[in-house]
Amino acid sequence: MLTAAVGTAERTRIWSHPDLGLHALVDAAGSVRLGRPDQEWAGLVPLVEVTATGHGRMWSGERFIETAIGDRLTYRAHETVQGRGRERTTIHLADPVTGLAAEVTLEASSGAGFLRGQVRLANEGSAPLRLESVTTLTLGGIADADGDLDGLTLHWADNDWLAECRWRQAAFRDQVVPLSRSAHGHEGRGCFERYSQGSWSTGRHLPVAALSDQEGRTWLWQIESSAGWRFETGEREGAAYVALFGPDDAHHQWHHTLAPGEGFTTVPAVLVRTEAGGLDAAFGELTDYRRGIRRVHPDHRTLPVIYNDYMNTLMGDPTTEKLMPLIEAAGAAGAEVFVIDAGWYDDDAQGWWDAVGAWEPAPHRFPGGIQEVLDAIRRHGMTPGLWLEPEVVGVRSPLAHSLPPEAFFQRGGLRVTEHGRHHLDVRHPAARAHLDEVVDRLVGEWGVGYLKLDYNINIGPGTENGLESAGAGLLGHHRAHLDWMSSLLDRHPGLVLENCGSGGLRMDYAQLAVAQLQSTSDQQDPLRYPPIAAAAATAATPEQAAVWAYPQPDQSLDEIAFTLTGALLGRVHLSGFLNLMSDEQFDLVRSAIRAYKDIRPEISGALPFWPLGLPAWEDTWIAHGLRGQDSTYLTVWRREPDVGGGETAQSRHGRNEPVDDRCTLALPRLRGAHVHPTVLHPATADAAAEWHAADGKLTVSLPRANTAVLLRLSSAPSQ
Known part of the structure; x- marks a missing residue:
């Protein structure tokens, strides 16, 4: 151990992360905090903050730091284990x-700018302890380059149905105002x-959120929870702090009583730090980290093109008659997976929404049996897939009465109902056995190789x-749900699982560490x-981010190209009535799929960046790129100025240049390089790009509004 005297307080360094510039420091009283030896000790935050009934905070307010237990937790010991390219240090603390x-576990990799944390609490006392909040990671002492907060x-990022990944930014001081601490003697x-x-x-x-200067x-963080989570940031002794939590009592109706001898483990979280490059560099580091924590699966390398019959197409009304021409057209377009979405089980005159649960095919939809359709999918060279919403049972389903009451979410002794559905508690053996039987039938007997696991209700705080x-x-249900998903992949290693929650409403890395x-x-x-589509890589790795591309026969060639282009730097979710298209329209679809298949080997290792910044909802020009090993790829959209129904983000961010058919993108990483821009899609002469090596800028021309282009920037051939 290294001891460093700073001021009048002796601090012992028990752990270091050189790439983050962080150390775990112990003061003379045994308190452990993350920071640098030269930082003001009071500006740092105890390594673990805990509120428990009877043991609250020392300064009452909205913050869940400065807790009595956190202040009392003192150092016991620590150990470090190395393996598989990572170092894991466990720091042991105790409250007398x-x-x-x-037990605080800090996990890092040499040369990587991330720190993953998780905390396990154990009651070694003689009385029960009722926990109300626990931090997973804390960090204080954050300041700008001048050492202050200005x-x-x-x-x-705000997130909503149909409006996911909407990033916001504000000066820290606009959200955490200076309060003249010297006049009051306290923080806010x-x-x-x-x-x-x-x-x-x-x-x-x-x-996911960040602080930058x-x-x-940049400091960027991510909490990995499919149940409750919370982060807070504020001021402490002239510096900023960040505290990351799973569920807590005040926000999620979470409390957990530890009897003597019992334990509880928090959800994981990660902190990323980059010295330069802003959000682009930080999200690149986070992307590498996400790839490292997820379950290994061949889908992440092969990136098959998926056709799904739902969006703007069958919309939950599949039949053999409607599917057969779509299957043929999807196969001809180059799709490699064909997913029959919602409705394949619907044989109820009153509709399927509140009758789901058994997951049997509807005879009137498939007169020759659903196997006839699945066989047709295979015959056209595609893997068959099905939509499933496993966690819900409709109130009119026979399963609502045949499964025991304890297999469902309950509160106050009553079964919870939401939007015509009950919710299974996958911890119950009967619920899990039912879901195992369903999946083993669909996958093991029917030969389905892809399951879209949807989730379309918010059941509220949980189950008692x-x-x-x-x-x-x-939290207990979701941990069991993740274990169930893993067990499916253990039994069916080639199965691909899509995570869906009314689109992106359950887009977290507890789920995405398991789902493909x-x-x-x-x-x-x-x-x-x-x-x-442009901001999706902030929430998921590009090879996991499925974007709809739904061209239609009544669309112009510009409109078809526009919807296809947006999916080509992620995962293609193709849809639309391809079977009704003209030859020219269909050729445009096939050309987009060919372009995707050409670049997809690089997507799974590429890092995202945003040369115009993260997009706002109203932006006219939007750009998203991937830095591959050999090439750089860029998708650029030009929309009508009022498409979002409000002031453009370019105007709000001070970028209010006149809207015309040209947009200049800054690519500082390529400054001075001899780069050749190539239009990959659509292969038309009216989209153009010009590279300016001296200042590292690319000028893209899109003569018409509501058009888009995919570009490849590769090394120019030698003269």
């Missing part, structure tokens, strides 16, 4: 008053916070199983999809 012990910018009582509500983990916001230094809180029940794909949106308007 309650007997609560904390130059910090806060970034966060508030903070900037974002949190989930109910069972849609991203129904309001993404569990004028020099491009016995004396547990609703929030604890939700993520539906990014249910947005049906192709003109409103670009800001979602």
Whole structure:
């Protein structure tokens, strides 16, 4: 161990992360905090903050730091284990008053700019302890390049149905105002916070946010929870702090009683730090991290093209008659998976929404049996897929009565009902056995190789199983749900799972560490999809981010090219009545799929960037890029100025140049390089790009509004 004397307080360094410039420091009283040895100790935050009934905060307010237990937790020991290119350090703390012990696991990789944290609490005392909040990671002492807060910018993402991944930014001081601490002797009582509500983990916001300064230094964080989560940032002794949480009592109706000898483990979270490059560099680091924590699966390398019959096409009304021509056309277009979406089980005169649960094919929809359709999909060279909403049972389903009451979410002793559905608790053996039987039949007997797992209700705070809180029940269910998903892939290694929650309303890396794909949106308007498609890589790796491309026979060639282009730097979710298209229209679809198949080997290793900044909902020009090993790829959209129905983001961000047919993109990484821009899609002469090597800028021309282009920037051939 290295001891460093700073001021009058002796601090011992027990752990270091050189790439982040972070150390775990112990003071003379045994308190452990993350920071640098030269930082003001009071500006740092205890390594773990805990509120428990009877043990609250030392300064009351909206913040969940400065807790009595966190202040008392003292250092016991630590150990470090290395393996598989990562280093894992566990720091042991204890509270002498309650007997609560904390094991803080810090995981990092050499040369990587991330720190993953998780905390396990154990009650070593003689009395039960009722937990109300626990941090997963805390960090204080954050400041701008001048050592203050005036130059910090806060970034966060709002999320909603049809409007996912809407990034916002504001000066830190606009959200956390200076309060003249010297006049009052205390910090403020508030903070900037974002949190989930109910069972849609991203129904309001993404569990991802950042702080950056004028020099491009960035702290970016992600909480990995399909149940409750919360982050807060605020001021502490002249510096900013960040505290990352799973569920808590105040926001998620979560509390967890630890009897003597019992334990609880928090959800994981990660902090990323980059010294330069702003959000682009930070999201690149986060993308690499996400690839490292997820389950290994061949889908992440092969990236098959998926046709799904739902969006703007059959819309939940599949039949053999309607599917057969779509199957033939999808196969001819180059699709490699064909998914029959919602409605394949619908044989109820009153509709399927509140009758689901058995997941049997509807005889009137498939007079020759559903196998006839599945066989046709295989015959056309595609893997068959089906839509499933496994966690719900309709109130009119026979399963609502045949499964035991304890297999469903309950609160106050009553079964929970939401939008005509009950919710299964996958911890119950009967619920899990039912779902295992369904999937083993669909996959093992029918030969289905792709399941779209949807989730279309917000069931609220959770379920009360016995004396547990609703929030604890939700967390327990989701952990069981993730275990169930993993078990499916263990039994069926080639199966591909798509995570969908009314589009992107459960878009978190608890789910995406297991599932292979993520539906990014249910947005049906192709003109409103670009800001979602462009920002999707902030929520999922590009090879997991599925974007709808729904060309239609009544669209112009520009409109067809526009909807196709937006999916080509992620995962293609093709739809539309391809069978009714003219030869010219269909050739345009096939050319887009050929372009995708040409570049997809690079997507799974490429890193995202945004040369115009992260898009706003109203932006006229939007650009999203991927930096591959050999080439750089760019998608550029030009929309009508009022497509979003409001002031353009270019205007709000001070970029209000006249809207014309040209847009200049800054690509500083390529400055001075001899680069050749090539139009990959659509292969038309009216989209053009000109590279300016000296200043590292690319000028893109799109003569007409509501058009888009995919470009490849590769090394220019030698003269």
